[in-house]
Amino acid sequence: MPRILVTGGAGYIGSHTVHLLLRRGYDVVVVDNLCRGHAHNVPPERLRRLSLQDTDALTGLLRDPPCAAVIHFAAYIAVGESMEKPELYFANNVGGSLSLVSAMLAAGVDKLVFSSTAAVYGMPERVPVTEEAPFAPVSPYGESKVMVEKMLGWLDQCRGLRSVSLRYFNACGADPEAGLGEEHDPETHLVPLLLRAVRTGEPVTIFGDDYDTPDGTCIRDYIHVSDLAEAHAIALESLLAGAPSAAYNAGTGQGHSVLEVVRAVEEVTGRTVPRRIGPRRPGDAPVLVADPSRLRAALGWRPGYTDLRDIVATAWEFECRRAACRPVE
Numbered sequence: 149m150p151r152i153l154v155t156g157g158a159g160y161i162g163s164h165t166v167h168l169l170l171r172r173g174y175d176v177v178v179v180d181n182l183c184r185g186h187a188h189n190v191p192p193e194r195l196r197r198l199s200l201q202d203t204d205a206l207t208g209l210l211r212d213p214p215c216a217a218v219i220h221f222a223a224y225i226a227v228g229e230s231m232e233k234p235e236l237y238f239a240n241n242v243g244g245s246l247s248l249v250s251a252m253l254a255a256g257v258d259k260l261v262f263s264s265t266a267a268v269y270g271m272p273e274r275v276p277v278t279e280e281a282p283f284a285p286v287s288p289y290g291e292s293k294v295m296v297e298k299m300l301g302w303l304d305q306c307r308g309l310r311s312v313s314l315r316y317f318n319a320c321g322a323d324p325e326a327g328l329g330e331e332h333d334p335e336t337h338l339v340p341l342l343l344r345a346v347r348t349g350e351p352v353t354i355f356g357d358d359y360d361t362p363d364g365t366c367i368r369d370y371i372h373v374s375d376l377a378e379a380h381a382i383a384l385e386s387l388l389a390g391a392p393s394a395a396y397n398a399g400t401g402q403g404h405s406v407l408e409v410v411r412a413v414e415e416v417t418g419r420t421v422p423r424r425i426g427p428r429r430p431g432d433a434p435v436l437v438a439d440p441s442r443l444r445a446a447l448g449w450r451p452g453y454t455d456l457r458d459i460v461a462t463a464w465e466f467e468c469r470r471a472a473c474r475p476v477e
């Protein structure tokens with residue numbers, strides 16, 4: 149089986165993908181500087197603790213033994229942080245990607261799966277949003293992903309480097325059997341915050357209930373992280389089989405409001421979510437739902453999880469296991 153280099157493989161989506169690739173028999177090497185990822189997410193013999201900025205070391209890793217392709221997760225992902233420190237996001241997300249593709253060119257590796265985001269669309273005028281919607285990011289985080297997607301377009305045209313960009317919607321859920329789940333620090337994502345609120349009794353703030361949506365709260369497209377991992381495996385296979393560069397929305401096409409997620413958490417846990425209504429969070433689009441038909445039609449991807457409660461149940465199982473061994477401070 150081909151050797152695949154995975155950057156950011158110790159992070160949330162990266163580790164689920166690494167696990168899937170290993171199960172499929174790929175020879176995987178993970179590059180992660182562990183500044184936000186966790187060593188316990190990756191088999192130690194697979195992990196290389198390395199900065200993406202170290203182009204020479206990356207080139208060496210890609211060459212010997214030779215890698216067939218790269219999956220590139222390593223990036224900062226916090227929208228709020230990117231508004232405070234945009235320079236960090238351009239240095240790490242754009243600079244890191246530039247270093248990586250430079251190493252790929254030097255080593256003669258010409259296939260890349262790239263972690264992009266729905267944030268490239270900003271506040272889309274039409275939902276469900278298709279890949280034809282214009283780039284209109286409203287944060288340095290979203291802009292950093294747009295810049296890399298554009299860079300990859302030129303690298304295909306000028307250097308023949310083929311890439312698939314997957315524009316993630318709201319990744320959530322876990323693979324508790326594999327010991328994997330969401331462990332951001334600080335946590336900003338809705339599902340883990342609701343589960344933690346249930347467990348600790350500390351109320352979670354709902355960011356606005358006066359949007360122009362049926363219950364007044366924001367609507368998002370929640371996709372199980374294992375389904376997202378599957379999308380990466382299929383995208384990788386397509387590139388290995390000679391498919392051209394493309395960008396795909398990675399979402400389910402189903403929208404759920406914040407209050408619907410709260411209800412799903414209450415059904416799964418059997419407890420009330422302590423909550424309060426707060427002001428809107430700046431930069432939040434009222435509705436962000438994918439049109440995933442291109443990913444379905446071109447690559448045959450289908451989400452395995454279609455019921456939000458099933459997704460939440462995996463995250464709850466992970467949260468309970470994690471809480472048992474590491475109490476929340």
Ligand code: UFG
Pocket residue numbers: 225227265266267289317318319336337338339341352353354355356366367368406429432436
């Ligand atoms: N929310 C709350 N309270 C919280 C946290 C979130 O009400 O404490 C709400 C948000 O306002 C939003 C929804 O829950 O309506 C989901 O918020 P998340 O922070 O979990 O996710 P986002 O939709 O903001 O962000 C996701 C990805 C980002 C990506 C963005 C694209 O996590 O990486 O989609 O818009 F940039």
